[in-house]
Amino acid sequence: MSRQKVLELKELSHIYVNASGAHLAVDHIDLTVYKGEFISLVGPSGCGKTTILNMIAGLIAPTYGELTMLGEAITSPSSRLGYMQQQDYLYPWRTILQNVMLGLEIRKEANAQSKQKIISLLDELGLEQSADKYPHQLSGGMRQRVALARTLIIDPDLLLLDEPFSALDLHIKMQLEELVQSTLDRLGKTAILVTHDLAEAVAISDRVVVLGRNPGHIRKIVTIPRELRAAGPIEARKHPSYQACFDEIWYELDEEMERGGKGCRIT
Amino acid sequence: MSNNMIAPLTTLHKQYKDRMRRKSMLVLLTQMILLVGFIAIWEWSSKARIVDPLIFSSPSKIANHLYTSLLDGSILPHIGITVAETIAGFLLGTLLGTLIAALLWWFPFVARVFDPFLVVLNSMPKVALGPLLIVGLGPGFGSIVAITLLVTVIITTINIYNRFRETEEGLLKVATIFGATRFQTFYYVILPAAFPVIISTLKVNVGLAWIGVIVGEFLVARVGLGYLIIYGFQVFNFTLVLSTLVVIAFVATFMYQAVSFLERKVTSGWKDR
Numbered sequence: 001m002s003r004q005k006v007l008e009l010k011e012l013s014h015i016y017v018n019a020s021g022a023h024l025a026v027d028h029i030d031l032t033v034y035k036g037e038f039i040s041l042v043g044p045s046g047c048g049k050t051t052i053l054n055m056i057a058g059l060i061a062p063t064y065g066e067l068t069m070l071g072e073a074i075t076s077p078s079s080r081l082g083y084m085q086q087q088d089y090l091y092p093w094r095t096i097l098q099n100v101m102l103g104l105e106i107r108k109e110a111n112a113q114s115k116q117k118i119i120s121l122l123d124e125l126g127l128e129q130s131a132d133k134y135p136h137q138l139s140g141g142m143r144q145r146v147a148l149a150r151t152l153i154i155d156p157d158l159l160l161l162d163e164p165f166s167a168l169d170l171h172i173k174m175q176l177e178e179l180v181q182s183t184l185d186r187l188g189k190t191a192i193l194v195t196h197d198l199a200e201a202v203a204i205s206d207r208v209v210v211l212g213r214n215p216g217h218i219r220k221i222v223t224i225p226r227e228l229r230a231a232g233p234i235e236a237r238k239h240p241s242y243q244a245c246f247d248e249i250w251y252e253l254d255e256e257m258e259r260g261g262k263g264c265r266i267t
Numbered sequence: 268m269s270n271n272m273i274a275p276l277t278t279l280h281k282q283y284k285d286r287m288r289r290k291s292m293l294v295l296l297t298q299m300i301l302l303v304g305f306i307a308i309w310e311w312s313s314k315a316r317i318v319d320p321l322i323f324s325s326p327s328k329i330a331n332h333l334y335t336s337l338l339d340g341s342i343l344p345h346i347g348i349t350v351a352e353t354i355a356g357f358l359l360g361t362l363l364g365t366l367i368a369a370l371l372w373w374f375p376f377v378a379r380v381f382d383p384f385l386v387v388l389n390s391m392p393k394v395a396l397g398p399l400l401i402v403g404l405g406p407g408f409g410s411i412v413a414i415t416l417l418v419t420v421i422i423t424t425i426n427i428y429n430r431f432r433e434t435e436e437g438l439l440k441v442a443t444i445f446g447a448t449r450f451q452t453f454y455y456v457i458l459p460a461a462f463p464v465i466i467s468t469l470k471v472n473v474g475l476a477w478i479g480v481i482v483g484e485f486l487v488a489r490v491g492l493g494y495l496i497i498y499g500f501q502v503f504n505f506t507l508v509l510s511t512l513v514v515i516a517f518v519a520t521f522m523y524q525a526v527s528f529l530e531r532k533v534t535s536g537w538k539d540r
Contacts (some may be wrong), residue, residue, distance in 0.1 A: 057444060076446070083444040089437040093459045093534075106445040107453065154445070 005070075006158055007033040007056065007189045012065035013215075014051050025051045029067070033190060038181065038229070040193045040201035040208045042249065044257060047055065048260075049194045053160050057083055068156065079107065082156035084164040088147040090135040096122070096146050096148040097131040103154040116182035121149050125179065148180060152187070159184065161193040165200065166185025177204055177233040182204045199209070203233040210252045220252050308489040324506040325405040332510045342495075342514065349480055350518060352408065356415025357476035360468050363416065363425025372431040372457065373423070373449070385425055391415040394482045406487035415479030419472040431457050466530045473522050477515070 012029040015022050026048040033039055041049045054060045055067060058077045067074050069081070074187045090099045100118045104110040119131055125145045131153055135143055144164060151159060161180070181204055184191050195201050201208045212219045224245055228236045236242055306326045312318050313325035336342040371378040397414050403408040434457050442456050484493025492511050498505030 059440075059443065076442050079446060081444070083440070085437050085440060087437055089435070089441050091438065091441075091459070093462065102441070102455065103445040106442060106451055150441075218534070256324045 003034040006035050007066045010066040012062050015063045024215040027217045036188055037206045038191050040205040042201050044213050047211040047213040054160055080157040082151035082159045084151055084161045086163045088143040091106045092135050095132050100153050119208040125149055143189030159191040174234050198249055212256045222249055322505050324509050328506045329510040332506050344490050348490050349526050350413050353476045354481045355412045356473040360416050360419025360472050361423055364420045365427050368428035369422045369427045383508055389421045401487050411483035414483040415476045419475045423468050426468050430461045434502035439475050463534055470526050477519055
């Protein structure tokens with residue numbers, strides 16, 4: 001395999017310490033993500049999905065283990081990384097254009113061409129004529145697309161998607177999945193998606209990482225057949241091999257729920 | 268079909284607008300009646316000596332006094348100095364309060380240390396420190412603005428600092444992911460997110476500043492609306508006291524409206540979150 005490794009997690013562990021004690025949240029995660037891959041993390045609540053994402057984002061430091069992106073250790077938020085949250089968190093006091101400009105301004109990369117670049121990116125994402133509007137004038141789906149533009153404008157190598165579709169209506173949600181997947185494919189971006197929605201994970205990903213809880217650990221990594229990935233999220237849901245994949249992951253999660261986790265708490 | 272629909276729709280809309288207009292007119296009419304009725308009863312009961320005209324004066328005397336003092340311009344310096352003191356007081360109070368709030372946000376340790384002191388200062392009647400300031404700064408403009416500042420700055424600091432701290436985690440995360448420094452986080456997120464609260468604090472401070480200014484003028488001034496009130500009281504000229512109150516009511520309302528206008532300007536783009 002000559003594929004380029006974008007992200008490597010080696011024996012990654014994290015312990016939260018607070019007034020009520022120390023708590024092992026994530027235990028020995030090993031995962032390698034290659035360029036252009038779309039990875040989903042699924043699992044019950046308390047399985048450390050968000051902790052893993054925050055470590056990759058450089059927001060919290062791993063307690064043990066190694067975490068490297070394109071060969072370099074991640075210690076703080078990196079310019080090669082984009083992050084989409086559950087809600088759009090557009091700044092209500094900024095216009096759409098100014099919202100998308102934010103990352104460039106913070107990095108002092110804004111220049112004369114930025115405005116044109118943003119407008120053409122907004123056009124590509126189906127947001128024509130909205131550059132001068134304020135966030136409250138847009139619908140939820142449009143706002144989340146602006147959030148995608150805000151993430152893409154700084155040209156990150158890796159996108160972290162923390163349930164960005166979960167607050168949307170089903171129809172809008174599937175359209176946005178389609179848009180995100182095709183846009184990332186076109187730009188050759190790598191993505192890690194955290195989701196509660198198994199159907200979404202199967203329809204959009206190359207590989208689905210099933211996590212167990214207490215502490216968070218990898219139960220199984222399911223590779224989605226190429227034909228499903230190639231079909232796109234909406235078509236994939238109708239594909240003959242879709243149900244088998246879905247059932248496999250469903251079974252894993254069922255097992256996890258019944259077993260109720262490892263039950264490891266260090267206090 | 269659609270043509271048939273349009274006529275009743277416009278009619279319904281017109282009826283609705285008419286109803287709303289009638290309601291507003293009714294409210295305005297009632298307000299007018301109340302005001303005119305109050306003034307009429309006041310005038311009549313003063314003339315008929317049902318209330319003591321020495322204390323309660325009468326609307327005609329007040330109007331007459333206002334007319335002459337405006338005409339000869341003798342009240343204008345008093346209005347000017349009091350308005351200047353009030354504006355200086357509430358602007359400085361809001362500005363300084365915001366600045367202190369920013370420092371508290373920047374240094375969480377300092378914020379924790381000062382928390383109980385702020386609570387004590389906030390519950391204290393600040394005008395009680397007036398005599399101290401007058402001795403320290405000398406009677407006049409400076410000490411009156413200082414009293415006003417004292418009245419407004421603590422509550423401003425507490426309100427705005429709390430708003431800074433309650434900035435939504437998700438908004439902050441956006442900037443953090445872009446690698447924002449602490450100053451950038453403040454400049455791009457914390458401060459603009461707090462603008463509505465800063466403006467509404469400005470509104471509250473307009474009212475508080477009037478208290479500070481009037482009490483300050485009671486204590487030391489030789490000019491200003493507060494001075495006119497205390498002077499009128501000393502010479503038992505309650506027409507002067509009441510007409511000064513009328514002037515204060517007008518000027519204070521105007522100032523409040525000006526700040527409301529500013530509020531609408533600043534937050535015009537983003538009404539909701």
